[in-house]
Amino acid sequence: MKFLQTINSPADLRRLRLEQLPEVADEIRHYIIETMARVGGHTGASLGAVELAVALHYAFDTPRDRLVWDVGHQAYAHKIITGRREQLPTIKQYNGLSGFLRRDESEYDTFGAGHASTSISAALGMAIARDQHGESHHVCALIGDASLPGGMAMEAINQAGHLKTRLIVLLNDNEMSIAPAVGALTGYLNRIREAQSYHRFKDEVGETLRAVPTFGERLHHAAKTVKDALAAAVLPGALVNELGFKYIGYVDGHDTRALVAALREAQQIEDSPVIVHALTTKGKGYAPAEKNRYKWHASGPFDIATGNAIKSGGSAPPTYTAVFGKTMCELMAKDEKIVALTAAMPDGTGIDQVLEKFPARAFDVGIAEQHCVTFSAGMACEGLKPVVTVYSTFLQRAFDQIVHDVCIQNLNVTFCMDRAGIVGGDGPTHHGLLDIAYLRPVPNIIVMAPKDEGEMRDMMLTAIEHKGPAAMRYPRGNGVGADTSREPQFLEIGKAELLRDGGDVAIIAYGSMVHPSLKAADLLAKDGIETTVVNARFVKPLDAGLLLALARTKRLLVTIEEAYLAGGFGAAVLELLEENELQDKVRVIRMGVPDRLVTHGDPKLLLAKYGLDGDGIYTRVKQGVEVLEGLRAGKGAPIRG
Numbered sequence: 203m204k205f206l207q208t209i210n211s212p213a214d215l216r217r218l219r220l221e222q223l224p225e226v227a228d229e230i231r232h233y234i235i236e237t238m239a240r241v242g243g244h245t246g247a248s249l250g251a252v253e254l255a256v257a258l259h260y261a262f263d264t265p266r267d268r269l270v271w272d273v274g275h276q277a278y279a280h281k282i283i284t285g286r287r288e289q290l291p292t293i294k295q296y297n298g299l300s301g302f303l304r305r306d307e308s309e310y311d312t313f314g315a316g317h318a319s320t321s322i323s324a325a326l327g328m329a330i331a332r333d334q335h336g337e338s339h340h341v342c343a344l345i346g347d348a349s350l351p352g353g354m355a356m357e358a359i360n361q362a363g364h365l366k367t368r369l370i371v372l373l374n375d376n377e378m379s380i381a382p383a384v385g386a387l388t389g390y391l392n393r394i395r396e397a398q399s400y401h402r403f404k405d406e407v408g409e410t411l412r413a414v415p416t417f418g419e420r421l422h423h424a425a426k427t428v429k430d431a432l433a434a435a436v437l438p439g440a441l442v443n444e445l446g447f448k449y450i451g452y453v454d455g456h457d458t459r460a461l462v463a464a465l466r467e468a469q470q471i472e473d474s475p476v477i478v479h480a481l482t483t484k485g486k487g488y489a490p491a492e493k494n495r496y497k498w499h500a501s502g503p504f505d506i507a508t509g510n511a512i513k514s515g516g517s518a519p520p521t522y523t524a525v526f527g528k529t530m531c532e533l534m535a536k537d538e539k540i541v542a543l544t545a546a547m548p549d550g551t552g553i554d555q556v557l558e559k560f561p562a563r564a565f566d567v568g569i570a571e572q573h574c575v576t577f578s579a580g581m582a583c584e585g586l587k588p589v590v591t592v593y594s595t596f597l598q599r600a601f602d603q604i605v606h607d608v609c610i611q612n613l614n615v616t617f618c619m620d621r622a623g624i625v626g627g628d629g630p631t632h633h634g635l636l637d638i639a640y641l642r643p644v645p646n647i648i649v650m651a652p653k654d655e656g657e658m659r660d661m662m663l664t665a666i667e668h669k670g671p672a673a674m675r676y677p678r679g680n681g682v683g684a685d686t687s688r689e690p691q692f693l694e695i696g697k698a699e700l701l702r703d704g705g706d707v708a709i710i711a712y713g714s715m716v717h718p719s720l721k722a723a724d725l726l727a728k729d730g731i732e733t734t735v736v737n738a739r740f741v742k743p744l745d746a747g748l749l750l751a752l753a754r755t756k757r758l759l760v761t762i763e764e765a766y767l768a769g770g771f772g773a774a775v776l777e778l779l780e781e782n783e784l785q786d787k788v789r790v791i792r793m794g795v796p797d798r799l800v801t802h803g804d805p806k807l808l809l810a811k812y813g814l815d816g817d818g819i820y821t822r823v824k825q826g827v828e829v830l831e832g833l834r835a836g837k838g839a840p841i842r843g
């Protein structure tokens with residue numbers, strides 16, 4: 203590593219000569235590959251953006267000039283250049299570097315990110331603030347081709363072109379989302395790519411014509427006119443002329459010299475926003491990643507020589523996602539009214555299997571969660587049964603669409619929320635901790651969570667067949683090994699399941715917390731404390747009959763959920779008690795996630811931190827029982843984050 207050891211900030215990079223940058227990029231790439239092979243991360247996405255990061259920090263005076271990265275999953279080279287090289291091996295781990303961007307991690311992370319399509323809006327805001335403060339620095343957003351069609355990015359382009367604000371947008375066009383990018387705008391960008399090959403061809407033909415004796419020059423001129431007209435038809439005229447942007451491109455996004463030149467040209471444009479269009483290859487420089495760009499968007503640890511994944515030993519039950527995809531295929535085979543939707547997460551949600559089997563009834567709408575929900579509402583109006591399959595965290599984007607377009611009209615849309623709860627390494631932007639609180643107050647919707655992957659199949663059928671909006675959440679990762687071979691069955695809506703009966707204490711668990719609660723009940727029994735354990739199944743409607751009966755007969759109710767406590771399942775139970783004037787009759791402990799950001803790290807560790815595992819539940823219930831028996835003051839120690 204000739205250069206890398208000496209680059210501790212972008213200023214160090216800027217001291218190098220332009221012709222030294224390719225070697226710097228090679229060293230960064232090598233370091234990313236070597237580190238990702240050990241710890242895993244967004245390998246392919248970051249390898250594709252190495253030269254972009256080098257050129258950006260070389261051409262701009264960061265951090266005075268503001269760089270705004272979209273999503274941030276591709277920004278590992280940026281982290282390396284901006285003084286975080288030695289921490290890269292800690293990425294996504296507890297107390298380590300964030301996998302995305304955080305303002306509190308570095309002054310070079312000008313805007314926190316994790317969700318897509320935010321960069322142009324934020325950069326435009328910064329550019330306007332710059333102008334109002336009478337400052338002169340540059341603001342540059344870097345956005346991927348799949349994030350560009352996201353609604354917010356389009357809204358920002360619309361305003362930026364109108365305001366004519368001085369702003370630079372660097373488009374990282376690799377033709378990929380996580381999966382291949384979809385949509386008409388992608389087709390448009392592809393045509394620009396094709397035009398690049400055409401231009402190369404044009405130059406070669408031009409030279410050949412010019413070489414023809416006597417008529418060469420005239421032939422060349424005539425051919426040029428025709429070819430320019432052709433080129434104009436595929437050049438990005440819409441962006442340039444209609445939307446008020448200037449366009450520089452297309453640039454080879456792995457050629458640092460060309461990139462720096464294009465960015466410097468963009469810096470000269472004062473009277474309008476400008477888009478610099480860079481063409482890149484996801485996974486660039488690592489053969490296995492270039493070969494399978496979809497699979498390598500992100501990776502776990504791998505063997506560098508072969509690219510083979512290094513698996514942690516032991517066979518685990520299938521993931522919730524895999525069971526979900528398989529069950530969707532079964533249900534769709536039986537009912538042709540069911541349609542499946544994903545917003546750019548076909549593999550993450552298991553919808554990839556569905557897209558393959560039912561291409562006419564499954565839709566990847568791209569990074570467009572809001573559109574996805576209203577699109578499904580339209581289909582529901584006409585009698586289809588849409589299933590919107592989405593990560594809990596990304597459904598946050600579409601809250602008003604859920605309210606205004608689905609629930610107010612009481613339409614038959616099913617929301618299946620994968621990655622609900624603590625997701626681990628992706629951290630605060632990706633934990634799905636809010637969905638109970640944001641769905642529960644919306645009229646007309648029913649909201650549920652299965653205790654395991656077998657019950658998830660029952661809930662899928664129940665939700666789809668329910669006439670009206672229904673939502674189901676389930677966690678990231680492996681199931682518990684429940685039977686998934688039996689036919690899905692209808693569940694009675696609003697009916698909980700009593701799993702264990704006895705004692706003065708009732709543990710009422712929601713979704714993923716049911717099995718840890720059963721474990722805790724076993725531990726408590728060993729200490730002579732008998733507990734009742736309830737699988738709540740529904741947070742809306744609650745099983746009021748069972749819960750009120752428990753409130754009248756038990757001394758302590760403990761509610762448990764893998765979600766924020768505020769507005770969550772326990773809050774729903776408290777509201778029910780209050781409505782029935784039972785709030786003073788029974789002591790209640792709510793277990794869940796307190797009102798603070800949950801960092802990134804191993805999910806097991808994070809769950810344990812909030813007491814959301816068998817041992818944590820055991821400890822808290824035991825404390826509660828000791829309080830009841832006068833052996834301890836207060837409610838027992840609250841869980842601290």
Ligand SMILES: Cc1ncc(C[n+]2csc(CCOP(=O)(O)OP(=O)(O)O)c2C)c(N)n1
Nearest residue numbers: 247316317318346347348349378379380546
């Ligand atoms: C709102 C939202 N939906 C979905 C995702 C999941 N996601 C992360 S990266 C990504 C693909 C982004 O593609 P692009 O912007 O072209 O960048 P690339 O990975 O190709 O470099 C997606 C869909 C997200 N981060 N945010």
